[in-house]
Amino acid sequence: MGFGPHLLLATxxxxxxxxxxxxxALGLSLVFGVxxxxxxxxxxxxxxxxxxxxxxxxxxxxxPALGFVAALVVSPLVVGAVAFLSERLVLRRLDYNPExxxxxxxxxxxxxxxxxxxxxxxxxxPVEAPFNLRIQFPxxxxxxxxxxxxxxxxxxxxxxxxxxxxxxxxxIMRATQIDREMAxxxxxxxxxxxxxxxxxxxxLAAIAAVLIVPIQQAHYLMGLDPLLLSFIVVIIGxxxxxxxxxxxxxxxxxxxxIIAMFFSPTLAKMIATAAVALVLVFRPQGLFGTASR
Amino acid sequence: xxxGKQIILHIAVIALLAALDYVLPAYHQGVFSRIMVLAVxxxxxxxxxxxxxxxxLGHAMFFAAGLYGAGLTVYHLGWALPLAxxxxxxxxxxxxxxIGLLALRTTGVxxxxxxxxxxxxxxxxxxxxxxxxxxxxxxxxxxxxxxVEFAGLHFDFSNPVTRxxxxxxLFAAVLLITLGIVRSRFGRVLIAIRENxxxxxxxxxxxxxxxxxxxxxxxxxxxASGAAYAxxxxxxxxxxxxxxxxxLPLLWVLLGGASTTLGPLLGTVLMYYLVxxxxxVLARAVPDWNFSYLGVVGIAxxxxxxxxxxxxxxxxxAHWARWLP
Numbered sequence: 001m002g003f004g005p006h007l008l009l010a011t012x013x014x015x016x017x018x019x020x021x022x023x024x025a026l027g028l029s030l031v032f033g034v035x036x037x038x039x040x041x042x043x044x045x046x047x048x049x050x051x052x053x054x055x056x057x058x059x060x061x062x063x064p065a066l067g068f069v070a071a072l073v074v075s076p077l078v079v080g081a082v083a084f085l086s087e088r089l090v091l092r093r094l095d096y097n098p099e100x101x102x103x104x105x106x107x108x109x110x111x112x113x114x115x116x117x118x119x120x121x122x123x124x125x126p127v128e129a130p131f132n133l134r135i136q137f138p139x140x141x142x143x144x145x146x147x148x149x150x151x152x153x154x155x156x157x158x159x160x161x162x163x164x165x166x167x168x169x170x171x172i173m174r175a176t177q178i179d180r181e182m183a184x185x186x187x188x189x190x191x192x193x194x195x196x197x198x199x200x201x202x203x204l205a206a207i208a209a210v211l212i213v214p215i216q217q218a219h220y221l222m223g224l225d226p227l228l229l230s231f232i233v234v235i236i237g238x239x240x241x242x243x244x245x246x247x248x249x250x251x252x253x254x255x256x257x258i259i260a261m262f263f264s265p266t267l268a269k270m271i272a273t274a275a276v277a278l279v280l281v282f283r284p285q286g287l288f289g290t291a292s293r
Numbered sequence: 294x295x296x297g298k299q300i301i302l303h304i305a306v307i308a309l310l311a312a313l314d315y316v317l318p319a320y321h322q323g324v325f326s327r328i329m330v331l332a333v334x335x336x337x338x339x340x341x342x343x344x345x346x347x348x349x350l351g352h353a354m355f356f357a358a359g360l361y362g363a364g365l366t367v368y369h370l371g372w373a374l375p376l377a378x379x380x381x382x383x384x385x386x387x388x389x390x391x392i393g394l395l396a397l398r399t400t401g402v403x404x405x406x407x408x409x410x411x412x413x414x415x416x417x418x419x420x421x422x423x424x425x426x427x428x429x430x431x432x433x434x435x436x437x438x439x440x441v442e443f444a445g446l447h448f449d450f451s452n453p454v455t456r457x458x459x460x461x462x463l464f465a466a467v468l469l470i471t472l473g474i475v476r477s478r479f480g481r482v483l484i485a486i487r488e489n490x491x492x493x494x495x496x497x498x499x500x501x502x503x504x505x506x507x508x509x510x511x512x513x514x515x516x517a518s519g520a521a522y523a524x525x526x527x528x529x530x531x532x533x534x535x536x537x538x539x540x541l542p543l544l545w546v547l548l549g550g551a552s553t554t555l556g557p558l559l560g561t562v563l564m565y566y567l568v569x570x571x572x573x574v575l576a577r578a579v580p581d582w583n584f585s586y587l588g589v590v591g592i593a594x595x596x597x598x599x600x601x602x603x604x605x606x607x608x609x610x611a612h613w614a615r616w617l618p
Contacts, residue, residue, distance in 0.1 A: 107594030114588030
């Protein structure tokens with residue numbers, strides 16, 4: 001296989017990473033943008049989504065597609081409920097103080113990991129892909145399911161985009177983001193918006209996890225990588241900027257795929273992490289963001 | 294008046310720890326050596342988080358810099374232990390200077406994320422340079438390299454009693470240094486920065502330089518803890534550079550009381566025994582629950598931040614003893 005086909009393969013793998021990453025990071029970005037808090041437990045919502053997907057899929061017998069569809073519906077709902085509860089029971093009582101919420105979400109991170117370890121166990125388990133299709137390129141065959149992940153992510157991102165920019169719910173969310181006090185003065189129930197956004201952010205992570213779990217196995221420690229990558233994406237894209245998040249997910253995902261194929265994956269992660277920390281230091285508004293209001 | 298009480302209290306704590314060596318059974322003697330070294334880490338963290346008000350989520354990198362700075366020089370270069378200890382502290386201080394210069398350009402949430410990411414880079418580096426660090430598996434320092442000859446006396450750090458007193462000496466030194474810093478002019482400037490950064494700047498203090506000094510001192514103390522850990526317990530591994538070791542000092546400090554000199558020790562003691570004890574009890578009560586430190590740490594963090602944000606010594610100070618430093 002020559003250099004060109006190799007590059008194509010790396011780009012495809014990168015696009016799959018980018019698709020999942022965009023969904024996960026969008027959740028983190030929404031929560032940060034609207035609520036102004038950093039959710040360190042975001043990666044654990046991703047993990048929880050994957051673990052629940054395994055649980056649901058293993059309960060449904062028959063065609064693997066049935067189990068997958070059931071997981072795609074149930075898993076985000078359960079994860080959203082967990083997030084909603086933790087927002088009501090913990091974060092609201094802290095009055096969204098940035099430092100306290102970080103400490104509390106770190107606590108949440110450990111609690112969710114323990115719960116997964118207790119009820120799911122330390123093993124890594126795969127979920128069967130809903131269909132088995134192999135698309136034959138002239139140089140190599142490629143999993144049809146991976147292409148489906150890319151398309152599904154594009155569809156989902158478009159839906160979120162439309163909701164945010166074209167509907168009343170999106171308008172209320174944006175109003176809360178821009179000026180909490182003014183939104184309250186216009187009778188927007190800011191607290192309910194916060195709870196909803198926190199749950200929505202977690203659900204996006206869970207959906208991303210259900211999509212990835214036929215490719216990558218579910219494991220109780222799988223949350224750290226998506227968390228760090230989401231941080232990277234959200235920072236490069238500009239904290240709270242949705243368009244930036246999408247562009248950054250594409251850049252990070254594809255370059256990660258290419259660097260990891262041609263060089264060492266650990267080295268790729270090291271360089272990306274250091275580069276991003278430096279972006280945050282020297283260009284806090286992100287590469288694509290505008291200066292904060 | 295207060296200074297007298299404060300000094301007596303701190304000397305009493307050190308004397309109590311020295312006396313404990315005679316009473317404690319062998320297992321708990323070992324645990325306390327470890328706790329004192331880790332409490333030094335917590336004190337270093339407290340200087341930055343408690344007194345200066347900067348929440349770092351990457352202090353594992355300073356601990357690990359001390360750990361590897363001391364461990365690798367002994368293992369690969371065969372340096373003498375005192376020299377290796379200095380090397381560890383030096384590595385951590387230089388790293389803290391570099392990180393401080395970069396990370397202090399950011400504030401608030403960005404500072405936490407930047408420190409966390411730099412710590413992650415160091416963690417990945419310990420894995421990447423596996424041929425020297427042996428990554429996850431780690432390096433065990435053989436017993437002959439852990440001997441010191443000083444003024445005609447021989448110290449063997451694999452001996453539990455020597456180890457206990459070595460840990461105590463380090464702990465006592467750092468405790469008194471912390472007390473000195475907190476009572477000094479510099480310490481008061483740090484507290485002023487925590488309370489109101491803009492006003493401190495307006496009063497003519499160089500906020501950046503003072504914060505940078507706090508980061509370097511905090512990093513050096515954390516590094517001293519890491520270096521001592523490597524030399525006393527003879528193990529160097531990349532676990533100590535992972536995120537977990539950035540969260541633990543935060544938890545210890547929160548439990549004992551942020552911005553109190555003795556809080557870090559109390560928090561470390563309580564948390565260590567809580568994790569130790571509860572995992573034993575729970576493992577017996579519900580054997581198939583795989584209970585580990587995760588659940589205990591998670592619950593402790595949430596309960597502390599919700600109901601008990603000042604920690605133990607912070608609450609005591611607020612209600613009963615205003616003079617506690």
